[in-house]
Each structure stands twice: as C-alpha cells, then as structure tokens.
Amino acid sequence: MNKAITANKLTKKFGNFIATNAITFDVDKGEVFGFLGANGAGKTTAIKMLTGLSRPTSGEATVAGLDIYRHAEQIKQQIGYMSQKFSLYEDMTVSENIEFYGGIYGLKRSEIRERGGKSLDQLSMTNVRNHKVNSLPLGWKQKLAFAVATLHKPGIVFLDEPTGGVDPITRRQFWEMIYQAAEEGITVFVTTHYMDEAEYCNRISIMVEGLMVACDSPAALKSLHNASSIEEVFIKIARNKE
C-alpha cells in the first residue's frame, strides 16, 4: 500500500448543484500534492469528504488505507488538518494550544512535553510559550498551527491555504517546514492561491467547476500547455473551460 489517498469518481451534490464531480486521483505516500482551483471550484468540499467531515453522494475514496464511508472516525486520527481561518484557539497561550491538541490526539503527557518543546525550539518560539495566540503575528501563528497539526505524527496532513496573507520570507519558511515533514514521510495535501508555491509540489491537480481537469507534475503541465509558469497553465486551463 503505497498510496496515501485514492479517490475514484468521488462526487458530492447539494441539491441540483454538483460541487465535486466524479474526481479520480491518487496521492503517493510522502508526496507533496498541490490541490489547486478557482474560488468555488469544489476544493473545500473535496477536502471535507477526504477528512471524514462530509459524506460523499457517490464514488469511493481511501485515506491512509481507510475507507471514507466506513472508517471516517479512524481517518481523523491518522491525519492532521490546518485551515487558514481557524486552527488555533486565539485566547489560549501557545503552550495551552499544544497541550490541548496533543490531548485531543491522545498523546501522553510526556510525549506532548517532549514533542511540543522540540517544536517550540525549532520555531524559536520558546520565549513566547506563555503568550496568547492572538498576540502573535500571522506568520508565527501559521507556523505554530502547522507544528500543532503534525504533533501526533500523522501519515497525512491537509493544509487549506496555509500561507494566505503571510509575508514572503515566512511563506518560504513555511514551505521549508513542509519539505521537512515530507522528508520525514508525512504526505502533504495543500491548497494555495500563490501560483509560485504550486511549483514546490511534486504533483498538482487543478479543479474547475467541480471537475479535476489536470493532475501531473508542474514540469509536465508546463510543457503540455506550452507555458513558462504554473500561473500561465492555470489561467489557460480555467479560461478554456468558461
């Protein structure tokens, strides 16, 4: 079993509206997989199905080898999840957030202390451990949120627009954390609106109006569409569909 995620004709309808339309793809273990698409293309719906938060209308999928219909609860223990909007409790301190999430994922006190301490050290945030999260700059919050989402050493981490609005240096530090996680064998599933970041992924997929219209390595997509950047590929693909 070398696939972290498999999806076969995965579909979600809301009434007559098909948010995710029979998408088929897979993600290898240890891969950094970019999940791109315009606003409203169906990315969030797909992520919700893969993380066990929303039940598909039809189709199949497995995450960490587990079936998303039958094992939704087990899947939640095997993955990490971080969104741009909500991932940390703003009025708890840095340490409290780490303890809280470590507890939710069933880590022992000693594990939380050890891994949490190591993360804070790596992030150079030990000196702000007793500060409330809402007093931290956005870039720090996002890096901390990533550390918290991977504290329980999940097989797969889902990152939903983790770098929106973050300054350019922190944005790159964040990607270095992603690479490190990938080197440790964690599969990374990430969405972004920064097209340069798409280039850092092993493979990317592009969704347009519920359909997955492309899925390949950035280099292969650029050569297929005769484009010099992923931004160009993205605009060509999404414009053609309109």
Place this chain on the structure above:
Amino acid sequence: MLTVSNISKSYGEVRALNGINFEVDRGELFGLIGPDGAGKTSLFRIIATLLLPDSGDVSFDGHDVITDYEFVRKNVGYMPGRFSLYQDLSVKENLEFFATIFNTTVQENKHLIEDIFKQLEPFQNRRAGDLSGGMKQKLALSCALIHKPTMLLLDEPTTGVDAISRKEFWGMLQRLKKEGITIVVSTPYMDESKLCDRVALIQDGAIMDLDTPSGIVNRFDKTVYKVTGNNQYQLLSKIRTMDGVQNAYPFGSSLHVYGSPELNLSGRLDEHFPDADIQVEIIPADIEDTFMNLMTRDHE
C-alpha cells in the same frame, strides 16, 4: 490629492503604525504592498475617517480628515478588507442602500460601474451572502463607487481570490483609473505591485521603500542568481553555507541567490555537484526579491 504626514498609531503596547509619510497624486494608482499585520488596515481606517491616529496629519484634497471628515466621507469610496455588505440583502438592495445613504441613485452613476454591473446583473436578486468570492468582491467595489468618489481606498481586495479573478479585478482598476479616479490599494501579493504607478513597501508599521515599481527594483544593489536544478532542497541547503552568499530563497521552480557579482556561483556549484545538471543565470531583481532583502536588512 492625498498627503499622509508622520502618522503613528498604537494599540496598547503594539505599535501598528510608526511615522508613516507619503503622498498620492491625483489620478494615480498607488499600492501599499505588505503582509498581514504590516499596518495597512489601520492606515486605511485613518484615511477613511474611521480611526483617529495618535499623532500626525492626513489631508485629502486639501481637507483635514479629522476636522473635515464630512467632506472626506462624501468624496472617498472605501472597500474594507472583510466583506462588509449586508449579507441578507440582495445585490440590487445593497446597491440601492449605498446609493441612498449618499443621496444619489444607482441610475445616476451607473456609467461608472457599467462593466462590473453587467456581470452582476444576472444575480441581481440573489442575496449578497450567497454570491461566490469573486462576485462579492465585484459587488463591494460597485457599492464603494456608487456615490462617484474622487478617490477609492481598497483594502486587500484580492486576498484569498484565485489567480483569474485577481487578474480581472486589476483590469477593472485600470479602467477606473482612466476615468480619473485616484486609487489607493493594498495587497499582500508582491506581483501585483507591477500594476501600480507607485508603491510603498510596508512592514511592521513602517514604509521600507517608496517609488515606482521599476525605481524600487533598480535600487536593488545585489546580484540575483537564478539557480535551477533537480533537488532544490538539497541545493538550497548547500548554497546557504557558501561564503559570499547573503541569502537564498526558493522562487517557484528555481532558487534566487543574492550576493556580489564576483560570487562565481556556477563554477562553485559544478564543483560541489559534479554530476548534477544545474543552471545558473543572472536575472534582474523583482519586487519580492527587494521586499525580502529590505525585511532582513531592517531586522539586522
């Protein structure tokens, strides 16, 4: 048209703005480029008469924004960063509401929003809360324009918006500029600075540099090497340890390395990685190169 002099603002111990100075000419498209938390929103709120600065002055068209706030409100259109329209009013109702507040009608200034309005028309009766991200943004811009302001303040109109809608939005701004409207727009997307007449790079409440986009990058005093190779991460780790390299960052499918013109990066990399296919090319700096180097300079 707009003069901002020595504006400072603190929230408790946090210094949001620290002695900001700049001027915007009539008809100019002026960009405030910086990440979240740089102070852009506080600055917009002060200019829009919604927040009092601790010190400093702002004058708009010769009118002080504090003593003459009524003039400013009548002549400035402000689009806040967060979607600020009435979610449970329809598209049409939102437009009429904003027109009525400013003692005008949608019909009277329709020519200004004609382009945008055409795209919104099929959704006239839809509730604002049910619109897609791109459409919400178009409606918000229309509402900010409905009283025919002479200056528009747009706070991060393209944040979280996909690459295509961003492109369309900047197209609209270029058309409004042709109508003679002065525009001050903020964005965390460095590449959008190219579309402005002049930009201020803002970080931690201070302006790091201010000029035309080409003026800013021309001042960049280091050589930028674009390095392309197979294992980027390995390459980056090695390059960072090399003498004479000031900084190195991933840039999409390649790396950008900053140093002196005598770095001989290509020769040294061939020595370290004799079997790898590594290309090194000297390229002109872009705004993001400049921004990151100004950030590290200011932190040192």
